[in-house]
Amino acid sequence: MATIAPTAALDRPHSVRLRARLQDWLPRIVLAPSFLLILVFVYGFDLWTFFLSFTNSRAFTSTKLIGLANYQKLWTWTFETDPPSNWYTALVNMGLFGGLYVAFCLILGLGLAILLDQKIRGEGILRPIYLYPLALSFIVTGTAWKLFLDPRIGLEKAVHDWGWTSFHFDWVVNPSMMIYCVAIAGVWQTSGFVMAMFLAGLRGVDSEILKAAQIDGASTFQTYRRIIIPIIRPVFFSALIILAHMAIKSYDLVLSVTGKNPGGAAELPSTFMYSYTFTRNQMAVGSTSAVIMLATIAAIMVPYLYSELKEKAR
Amino acid sequence: MSAGDLITSGPSREPARHSLTTRIVIYGLLVVFALVYIVPLVVMVNTSLKPLDEVTGGNMFALPQHLTLQPWIRAWGEARIGVSETAGIAGYFANSIKMVVPAVLISTVLGALNGYVLTKWRFPGHALVFGLMLFACFIPFQSVIIPMAVILGMLGHIGNELKDATGWSFGFGNSTVNLVIVHVVYGLGFTTLFFRNYYEAFPTELVKAAMMDGASFFQIFRRVLLPNSTPIIIVTVIYQFTNIWNDFLFGSTFAAGDNAPMTVALNNLVNTSTGITEYNVNMAAAIIAAGPTLFVYIVGGRYFVRGLMAGAVKG
Amino acid sequence: MATLEIKALRKRFGALEILKGIDITLEKGGFLVLVGPSGCGKSTLLNTIAGLESISSGEIRIGGRVVNDLHPSKRDIAMVFQSYALYPNMSVGENIAFGMEMRGVAKPERDKAVAAVAKTLQIEHLLQRRPGQLSGGQRQRVAMGRALVRQPSVFLFDEPLSNLDAKLRVDMRIEIKRLHQTTGTTIVYVTHDQIEAMTLATKIAVLKDGEVQQVGTPSEIYNMPDNLFVADFMGSPAMNLLEGRVARANGEATIVLERSDHPAIVAPIPASANAETLVDGAKVIFGIRPEAVNDMESIDRNAKTVVKFEAKVEIVEPAGSDTFVVTRAAGKELTARMRADADLKVGQNHTFAFNLDKAVLFDPATTQRI
Numbered sequence: 001m002a003t004i005a006p007t008a009a010l011d012r013p014h015s016v017r018l019r020a021r022l023q024d025w026l027p028r029i030v031l032a033p034s035f036l037l038i039l040v041f042v043y044g045f046d047l048w049t050f051f052l053s054f055t056n057s058r059a060f061t062s063t064k065l066i067g068l069a070n071y072q073k074l075w076t077w078t079f080e081t082d083p084p085s086n087w088y089t090a091l092v093n094m095g096l097f098g099g100l101y102v103a104f105c106l107i108l109g110l111g112l113a114i115l116l117d118q119k120i121r122g123e124g125i126l127r128p129i130y131l132y133p134l135a136l137s138f139i140v141t142g143t144a145w146k147l148f149l150d151p152r153i154g155l156e157k158a159v160h161d162w163g164w165t166s167f168h169f170d171w172v173v174n175p176s177m178m179i180y181c182v183a184i185a186g187v188w189q190t191s192g193f194v195m196a197m198f199l200a201g202l203r204g205v206d207s208e209i210l211k212a213a214q215i216d217g218a219s220t221f222q223t224y225r226r227i228i229i230p231i232i233r234p235v236f237f238s239a240l241i242i243l244a245h246m247a248i249k250s251y252d253l254v255l256s257v258t259g260k261n262p263g264g265a266a267e268l269p270s271t272f273m274y275s276y277t278f279t280r281n282q283m284a285v286g287s288t289s290a291v292i293m294l295a296t297i298a299a300i301m302v303p304y305l306y307s308e309l310k311e312k313a314r
Numbered sequence: 315m316s317a318g319d320l321i322t323s324g325p326s327r328e329p330a331r332h333s334l335t336t337r338i339v340i341y342g343l344l345v346v347f348a349l350v351y352i353v354p355l356v357v358m359v360n361t362s363l364k365p366l367d368e369v370t371g372g373n374m375f376a377l378p379q380h381l382t383l384q385p386w387i388r389a390w391g392e393a394r395i396g397v398s399e400t401a402g403i404a405g406y407f408a409n410s411i412k413m414v415v416p417a418v419l420i421s422t423v424l425g426a427l428n429g430y431v432l433t434k435w436r437f438p439g440h441a442l443v444f445g446l447m448l449f450a451c452f453i454p455f456q457s458v459i460i461p462m463a464v465i466l467g468m469l470g471h472i473g474n475e476l477k478d479a480t481g482w483s484f485g486f487g488n489s490t491v492n493l494v495i496v497h498v499v500y501g502l503g504f505t506t507l508f509f510r511n512y513y514e515a516f517p518t519e520l521v522k523a524a525m526m527d528g529a530s531f532f533q534i535f536r537r538v539l540l541p542n543s544t545p546i547i548i549v550t551v552i553y554q555f556t557n558i559w560n561d562f563l564f565g566s567t568f569a570a571g572d573n574a575p576m577t578v579a580l581n582n583l584v585n586t587s588t589g590i591t592e593y594n595v596n597m598a599a600a601i602i603a604a605g606p607t608l609f610v611y612i613v614g615g616r617y618f619v620r621g622l623m624a625g626a627v628k629g
Numbered sequence: 630m631a632t633l634e635i636k637a638l639r640k641r642f643g644a645l646e647i648l649k650g651i652d653i654t655l656e657k658g659g660f661l662v663l664v665g666p667s668g669c670g671k672s673t674l675l676n677t678i679a680g681l682e683s684i685s686s687g688e689i690r691i692g693g694r695v696v697n698d699l700h701p702s703k704r705d706i707a708m709v710f711q712s713y714a715l716y717p718n719m720s721v722g723e724n725i726a727f728g729m730e731m732r733g734v735a736k737p738e739r740d741k742a743v744a745a746v747a748k749t750l751q752i753e754h755l756l757q758r759r760p761g762q763l764s765g766g767q768r769q770r771v772a773m774g775r776a777l778v779r780q781p782s783v784f785l786f787d788e789p790l791s792n793l794d795a796k797l798r799v800d801m802r803i804e805i806k807r808l809h810q811t812t813g814t815t816i817v818y819v820t821h822d823q824i825e826a827m828t829l830a831t832k833i834a835v836l837k838d839g840e841v842q843q844v845g846t847p848s849e850i851y852n853m854p855d856n857l858f859v860a861d862f863m864g865s866p867a868m869n870l871l872e873g874r875v876a877r878a879n880g881e882a883t884i885v886l887e888r889s890d891h892p893a894i895v896a897p898i899p900a901s902a903n904a905e906t907l908v909d910g911a912k913v914i915f916g917i918r919p920e921a922v923n924d925m926e927s928i929d930r931n932a933k934t935v936v937k938f939e940a941k942v943e944i945v946e947p948a949g950s951d952t953f954v955v956t957r958a959a960g961k962e963l964t965a966r967m968r969a970d971a972d973l974k975v976g977q978n979h980t981f982a983f984n985l986d987k988a989v990l991f992d993p994a995t996t997q998r999i
Binding site for chain 1: 337340341343344347348350351352353354355357358361369370372373374375424425427428431432435437441443444445446447448449450452453454455456457458459460461462464498499500502503506530531556559560561562563567577580581584585593596597600601603604607608610611612615618619
C-alpha cells in the first residue's frame with residue numbers, strides 16, 4: 001500500500017492515484033509474464049495437442065476434425081497382440097519398465113537408507129557415491145550401461161575371461177530383453193535419489209519414539225518394521241509418485257540404451273509418440289499418444305499435489 | 315529443518331548396539347552397492363584411455379596396457395558426429411554452454427521474483443496460480459512438443475523475413491535462442507517452486523518493517539530478500555544447470571545439426587551406424603559431456619541434495 | 630534396601646565430563662526430582678538410569694540389582710517422555726500394549742492389563758483412537774498408561790510437563806501427584822521448573838554442571854540450602870543474598886549490612902549458623918527469603934528473633950495475592966513479600982523487619998552455608 005501525502009492527492013489527484021494503483025498491481029504485473037508464459041506454453045499447448053488428437057494431421061498440422069478416430073485407432077492397437085502393434089508393445093513395456101523401475105528404486109532406496117541409518121562411519125563417502133548418477137544426463141547413463149552390458153566387450157566378455165565361459169548375458173542386444181536393461185540403467189541412476197528421500201524421512205523420526213521403543217524391548221528389526229517404516233509412509237507415496245511420473249516421461253534413457261531401437265522392441269509411449277509424429281508423419285496419432293501420457297500423469301499428480309498443497313495451507 | 319538439512323547434518327543419536335557380525339554384513343552390503351554405483355563410471359574412464367584394439371579385444375575391467383589420451387583428443391576435435399560436417403564435440407559443447415547460461419540466469423531471476431510475489435504480496439487466487447505453475451513442472455514434454463515446433467517454426471519464418479528485410483534476424487529462428495526460450499519456460503515451474511518455498515519461511519516481519527521504512531516493491535526485493543537468498547539461489551542454479559545441460563528431448567527436436575547441444579551430439583556419436591564403433595572415443599565424449607554437471611555435483615553436492623529434496627518433499 | 634542406588638556415577642563424552650560423580654539413593658515409594666538449569670546433566674542422568682546412555686564408571690542399582698550393563702527393557706523401568714513419544718501409527722490401546730507384545734505376553738492378558746490401566750487413568754473411551762487425534766493432556770495420560778502397565782520398580786519422567794500450557798501444566802501436575810499417592814510407585818522426575826520440584830518431590834537433588842549440589846527434602850532444600858547456588862536457584866522470587874561482615878565485640882558476634890543512605894543493619898547471628906566459627910571482620914553472605922522480610926504488621930507471630938530497620942521503598946509490585954516491595958540494602962536489591970493490601974508508596978520510608986529464624990549465612994569464598 002503506497003502512502004500518499006494528503007496535499008499531493010489534492011493537487012494532482014489523477015496521476016497520483018494512477019501511480020498508487022500501479023503500485024498495488026505491481027506484484028501481479030511482475031508475476032504475470034511467467035504465469036502467462038506457463039498458461040500459454042504449458043496449458044495452451046496441451047490444449048493444442050489435445051485438439052490435434054482429433055484431427056487428421058499427418059506431416060503437418062491440419063484442422064480437419066475426425067472425431068475420436070485416433071483414439072479408436074489406439075484403442076484397437078492396444079489389443080493387437082499377435083503380431084504386437086507398436087502401441088501394444090509400448091504399453092507392455094511401460095508396465096514392465098515402470099513397474100520394475102519403481103519397485104527396485106523403492107526397495108534399493110529404502111534398503112540403502114536403512115543401512116546408512118545404522119550409525120556407520122564413512123557416510124560422507126558413501127552417500128555421494130550413491131547419489132552422483134543423478135548428476136549425469138540419461139544419455140551418458142545409457143551410453144555407459146550400453147557398453148557395460150555389451151556381450152562382446154562388456155560384462156559377458158569379462159566374466160568369460162575370468163573363467164565362467166558359459167555365462168550368457170546378451171540382454172542389451174536381444175530385442176525382447178532390452179527393456180530390462182533400460183530398467184537396470186534407470187534404477188542405477190535414480191535409486192540414490194530415493195535413498196536420499198528415505199534417509200531424510202528416517203532421520204525425521206522423533207528420537208524419543210525410538211527411545212520408547214528401546215524401553216519397550218523392541219529389537220532393531222521390530223522397531224523398523226512396526227514403528228519406523230509405518231511412520232515414513234508419506235515418503236513412500238512421494239517417492240512413488242515421482243518415480244512413476246519419471247518412468248512415464250522416460251525418453252532419453254531408452255534411446256541411449258537401445259540405440260536404434262531395432263524393430264521397436266523397446267518401444268515406450270514416449271518413443272512411440274516421437275516416432276509417429278516426426279518419423280512416420282502421423283502427427284495426429286502422435287498427439288493422441290501424448291494426450292494419453294499427459295492424462296496418466298495428471299491422474300497421478302493432481303490428487304497428490306492437491307493434498308500436498310492443502311496440507312501446507314493447514 | 316528442511317529435509318535436505320536432515321540428510322546432510324548426519325546422525326545425532328547414540329551409537330546403535332549391533333553385534334560384530336551384523337556390522338560386517340551392513341558394511342559389506344554398503345560397499346558392494348557402492349561398487350555397483352561406481353563401476354560403470356570406472357569402466358567408462360578406463361575404456362576412454364585405451365586404444366581401440368584393447369577395447370574390442372580385451373576385458374573392460376583390465377587396465378590400459380597402452381594408456382592413451384588419443385580418444386579424448388578425437389572426441390573433442392575429430393570424431394564425426396552423425397552426418398554433421400563439424401568434427402568433434404567441441405562445437406556442441408560450446409552450444410550447450412551458450413544455451414545453458416542464459417537459460418539458467420533468466421529462469422532463476424524470474425523464479426525468484428515469482429516466489430517473492432507469491433509469498434509476500436498475496437493476492438486473491440494466489441493458491442490457484444501457484445498450483446497451476448506447480449503442475450506445469452510435471453507434464454510430459456511430449457504433450458507440448460508439437461505446438462512448440464510449430465511456434466518455433468513460425469519464429470524462424472519471421473527471422474528469415476527480418477533477415478531479408480534488414481540483414482539481421484534479431485535472434486528469431488536462432489537455435490540457441492529457441493532452446494533458451496524453451497528451457498526458461500519449462501523451468502519456470504521449478505524455479506518458482508524453490509523460491510516460493512524458501513520465501514514462505516522467510517520472516518514477513520522484515521518485509522513489513524521495510525515497507526514502513528518506505529521501501530518500494532523492488533527495493534524490498536533487492537535489499538531485504540535477495541541478500542538473504544544465497545542458499546536457495548545456489549540450489550536453484552545447480553538444479554537448473556543440471557537439468558538443462560542434461561536435457562535431450564528439446565535439444566534433439568529443436569536444435570538439430572550443427573546447433574545441437576552436447577547431449578544430442580553425444581547420442582548421435584554413440585549411435586552412429588556407419589563404420590566401426592569407436593568405443594573409447596564414445597566414452598571420452600560421454601565423460602566430457604558429463605563433466606560440467608559432475609563438477610558442479612562434487613563442488614556443490616550438499617546444495618544438490620537440498621535441491622532434490624526441495625522439489626520432492628516440498629519443504 | 631533402597632529401590633534406586635546411584636554410586637559414584639561418571640559419564641564422559643570424549644574429553645568432556647558430563648556427570649562428575651553422582652551419589653543418590655531413593656527409597657521405595659519415593660519421588661525424586663532432579664532439578665537444575667539447562668545443561669546441568671539431569672536429562673543425561675535420567676537416560677543413564679534408563680539405560681539409554683552408557684556410563685563411564687560407577688554403579689546403578691535398581692531393586693538391589695546392578696543394572697549397568699542391562700538393556701533398557703531389562704531394567705524393570707518405564708519412562709514418560711517430554712514429547713510423550715507415542716507411536717503415531719498405532720492406536721492408544723496398541724501403544725500401551727506394545728511393550729508387553731515385545732515381551733511375548735499373550736493377547737488376552739495384554740487386553741486385560743490395558744483395560745485395567747485405562748480404567749485407572751480414565752482413558753477407556755480413547756483406546757481405539759490414534760495419538761494424533763488426542764489433546765495434550767490425553768496424550769500425557771496415554772504415555773503414563775504405557776508406563777504404568779509395565780508395573781516397573783522405577784518410573785522415569787523426563788520433563789513431561791514442559792510442552793503443556795500453564796493451566797494444563799498445573800492440572801497434570803496434580804494428576805501426577807495423585808498417581809504417586811494412590812499407587813505408591815517409585816518415581817525419578819526431571820524438570821527445570823523448581824516449583825514442580827517443590828510440589829511433587831519427597832526428595833530433591835539439585836544439579837549443576839554434572840555435580841549434585843544438594844540432596845534433601847523440599848523443606849531442607851528450601852530452608853537450609855547447602856550453598857549459594859541452591860539458595861538462589863530454588864524459590865521464586867529468589868532468596869535475597871546480601872553481602873555483609875561479621876563484627877565481634879565483647880564476645881558478641883553480629884552481622885553488619887552496610888547501606889548507602891541509611892545506617893547499617895545490625896543483626897544477631899542467625900540460629901542456623903554456627904557462630905563459633907565466625908571471625909571478626911569476616912565477609913559473609915546473608916540470605917533471607919522475601920517472605921521472611923516484612924514489616925511489623927505482617928511478620929510471623931512465632932518468630933523468635935526479629936530485626937527491625939528503616940528503608941526506602943523503591944518499587945512496589947502488586948501481584949494479586951501478595952505485594953512485592955523492593956528496597957535496597959548492602960548495595961543490592963532487597964525484595965520483601967508483604968500483604969496484598971500493604972499500602973506502600975514509592976519513595977516512602979518504611980520500617981521493615983527480618984524474621985531471623987529463617988535467615989542463613991554463606992561463606993562467599995567457598996559458597997557453602999555456614
